[in-house]
Amino acid sequence: HSQRSPSLSSSSSHHNKDNESGRVRLAVRLRPRSAEEVISDADFADCVELQPELKRLMLRKNNWSAESYKFDDVFTETASQRRVYEAVAKPVVESVLSGYNGTVMAYGQTGTGKTYTIGRMGKDDAAERGIMVRSLEDILSGTSSSSDVVEISYLQLYMESIQDLLAPEKVNIHINDDPKTGELSIHGATLVKLRDLDQFLELMRIGEANRHAANTKQNTESSRSHAILMVFVRRSVPQKSEDGIGVVPNLPRGNDLCKVRKSKMLIVDLAGSERIDKSGSQGHLLEEAKFINLSLTSLGKCINALAENSLHIPTRDSKLTRLLCDSFGGSARTSLIVTIGPSARHLPETSSTVMFGQRAMKIVNMVKLKEE
Numbered sequence: 090h091s092q093r094s095p096s097l098s099s100s101s102s103h104h105n106k107d108n109e110s111g112r113v114r115l116a117v118r119l120r121p122r123s124a125e126e127v128i129s130d131a132d133f134a135d136c137v138e139l140q141p142e143l144k145r146l147m148l149r150k151n152n153w154s155a156e157s158y159k160f161d162d163v164f165t166e167t168a169s170q171r172r173v174y175e176a177v178a179k180p181v182v183e184s185v186l187s188g189y190n191g192t193v194m195a196y197g198q199t200g201t202g203k204t205y206t207i208g209r210m211g212k213d214d215a216a217e218r219g220i221m222v223r224s225l226e227d228i229l230s231g232t233s234s235s236s237d238v239v240e241i242s243y244l245q246l247y248m249e250s251i252q253d254l255l256a257p258e259k260v261n262i263h264i265n266d267d268p269k270t271g272e273l274s275i276h277g278a279t280l281v282k283l284r285d286l287d288q289f290l291e292l293m294r295i296g297e298a299n300r301h302a303a304n305t306k307q308n309t310e311s312s313r314s315h316a317i318l319m320v321f322v323r324r325s326v327p328q329k330s331e332d333g334i335g336v337v338p339n340l341p342r343g344n345d346l347c348k349v350r351k352s353k354m355l356i357v358d359l360a361g362s363e364r365i366d367k368s369g370s371q372g373h374l375l376e377e378a379k380f381i382n383l384s385l386t387s388l389g390k391c392i393n394a395l396a397e398n399s400l401h402i403p404t405r406d407s408k409l410t411r412l413l414c415d416s417f418g419g420s421a422r423t424s425l426i427v428t429i430g431p432s433a434r435h436l437p438e439t440s441s442t443v444m445f446g447q448r449a450m451k452i453v454n455m456v457k458l459k460e461e
């Protein structure tokens with residue numbers, strides 16, 4: 090039985106095509122040809138052509154026809170990590186700092202740059218840092234008051250089981266949702282209060298090592314699981330003055346006239362979207378294929394239902410959609426970046442990735458609904 094949560098909902102009454110911030114923001118990023126592709130695919134023409142100034146992607150289906158798709162942002166293979174962050178994630182970070190939930194997700198076939206875009210740590214070169222590190226950098230500098238709190242959990246979702254990447258020995262981690270408020274919490278997962286960016290980088294390093302160890306133990310690849318960073322932000326903000334217009338000046342933090350704003354940001358590196366061949370798989374691999382298909386299919390179904398303003402959003406079908414349910418759609422701000430490779434060899438996957446994004450773009454979020 091699915092419930093319509095307060096956030097995971099769409100609204101036709103608030104639909105405003107001019108209000109771009111009100112819907113899922115959609116970007117596409119093209120990965121450069123790999124050294125191997127330069128050699129092996131030398132005879133293949135690229136199947137995509139990007140027209141960043143027109144915010145358009147052309148997908149060449151054959152020699153005679155190409156289809157055109159619109160995006161909010163189109164990043165060529167030379168786009169910097171900073172540019173991608175500023176367009177895709179920074180608006181979500183800003184809205185999280187003002188008290189709204191938000192999600193940034195990367196979707197695409199394995200090997201197209203999801204982890205590069207989302208999780209790159211940039212150990213030796215800060216310019217290489219991906220969306221997770223840059224988001225935390227801005228969240229930490231935006232929460233500098235002593236009463237502000239930033240906490241994180243870092244999870245992996247594999248075959249419908251939630252694993253704690255900061256404490257892999259923990260078992261029985263499950264999702265609790267409060268039926269009254271629709272608020273969601275993760276029972277049993279490690280929650281670390283952040284002091285600074287160095288501590289965050291160290292936690293990410295530990296998380297990545299644990300992810301690698303867990304995947305080796307399970308004999309799987311990281312492309313088969315979703316990595317989910319949850320960031321919880323609590324800020325004291327001055328109340329509005331009695332006339333409701335200005336902010337009460339010089340108000341000490343922690344004062345009665347301050348109120349606490351809570352919000353949450355999810356940064357998600359999704360499992361590879363390539364179709365997993367169930368027919369050729371047996372045993373464990375078949376089970377794995379079913380679960381990955383389940384979570385990405387259920388995400389797709391929720392996206393379709395939201396895009397069509399459906400009354401029934403099937404969030405309960407998978408753990409992934411349950412985790413996302415109060416941070417996606419509704420009053421939350423959402424950015425999706427789809428990643429693609431250039432080679433015509435992967436045209437079917439590239440085309441299905443682009444179509445997934447196009448459906449998500451139809452979702453209208455109600456960013457104005459939350460009480461100020």
Ligand code: ADP
Pocket residue numbers: 119120121166197198199200201202203204205206312428
């Ligand atoms: P995915 O997470 O989708 O499986 P990865 O992020 O691991 O893919 O990327 C696959 C390879 O391509 C990696 O070696 C990565 O460094 C490289 N790569 C991906 N995107 C880019 C990019 N925009 N610029 C340079 N290298 C990239």
